[in-house]
Amino acid sequence: MSSVNALAYVGITASDLDAWKTYATDVLGLQVRPDSTDDLLKLRMDDRVYRFFIEKGEPGVSTLGFEVNSRGALEELAAKVEASGAAVKEDSSLAAARDVVALFITSDPGGNTVELSYGQRIDHDAFVSPKGHRFVTGDMGFGHAFLIVPDQQEAYEFYVNTLGFRESDTIALMPGLVGQFLHCNPRHHTIAFASVPGMNINGVQHLMVEVDSLDSVGRAYDIVDAGAAPASTSIGMHTNDHMISFYMQTPSGFDIEFGTAGRLIDDSVWSVGHYDAASYWGHKRLREMPVP
Ligand SMILES: [Fe+2]
Incomplete structure (x- = not known):
């Protein structure tokens, strides 16, 4: 398929x-x-x-x-x-x-x-990060996107039944709001979405990029903390994908999650999970949640 x-x-x-x-x-x-x-x-x-x-x-x-x-x-x-x-x-x-x-x-x-x-072109020139980061990509693609969708069932049908994503787990994010997380390769989720009850909103709430060391996350957080971009949360660890990350606002308004140590999924042994919170620790909100 x-x-x-x-x-x-x-x-x-x-x-x-x-x-x-x-x-x-x-x-x-x-x-x-x-x-x-x-x-x-x-x-x-x-x-x-x-x-x-x-x-x-x-x-x-x-x-x-x-x-x-x-x-x-x-x-x-x-x-x-x-x-x-x-x-x-x-x-x-x-x-x-x-x-x-x-x-x-x-x-x-x-x-x-x-x-x-x-067949996206592969550049023969070496990638050189100006900050010395190494991003976790390869077969797992660039990262993930979290969408706010107007109709969660329709989104599920499109991404799962049509595009072939597989369910990773769900999180009860707040009363009446359940996030669904989907994977298409070993990255825990490539697409996730939730509907905000009573609001007809559509768009990307955040994108995630992953680096290969906690030092890279800490150094990026220091740069944000010094005023280079508005921090949206403190550093924290997510329940479902184990990502240690923080969120910040981009110049386009939506957030980027910058993280490391994301969990990998092996489909042969994976069972769909359900969580009662998004984070084990941290991710203290520092500014209002951006809505697309
Ligand atoms: Fe995320």
Whole structure:
């Protein structure tokens, strides 16, 4: 059965690309591609040609770029999306712009643009983090996205029944609000979502990037604490994925979770869990939760 392999890249919109360039370099430790322009910022975190692209626009996340492993898998997945009732079409000029071999474009039930592709270009130039970080990516993709969705059941049907994600666990985040966490590779979750009762909200609440050492998380937190970006939480450890992380505001308003030591899932022995809190310790809220 055809399914998504990883979240390969994310498209972001912002009013100020210079602010993103400074934030990406000085806080996240990402590398700005030399072919970035005033209208398109491309950021590397590993051997892929980019993992984030940032364009001018209403601030937020514009695109979730999922990858599959081959042309055949891509066509099979596009057929499943079409059978689910969603509009989907191949776009070869967009594939060229995204530096992938082939790409289909669709959207999830909440209206987020979803690009399905394979063969994102691998850069022969070495990735060099300006902060000396090593990001945990590879087969597990760039990280994860937490969405606020208007209809949780519809989101579940799209991501699980159509794109082929598997359930990791759920967390009772607050009364009436249950977060669902889904994986498509050993990373504990690549997509997670929740609906806010009584509110018709759609969008990305946070993106997560993972580094390979607690020192990198601590150093990034010190930079944020010194005023480089608004901290959203203190450092803490999550219950379900064991990530030791903190959250901060990006120049586009949504948060980035910056963490390490995320738990891996082995599907042959995994049982879906349920938790009564998001964190074992820490993650003290330092500013109001951003809502897309
Ligand atoms: Fe997260």
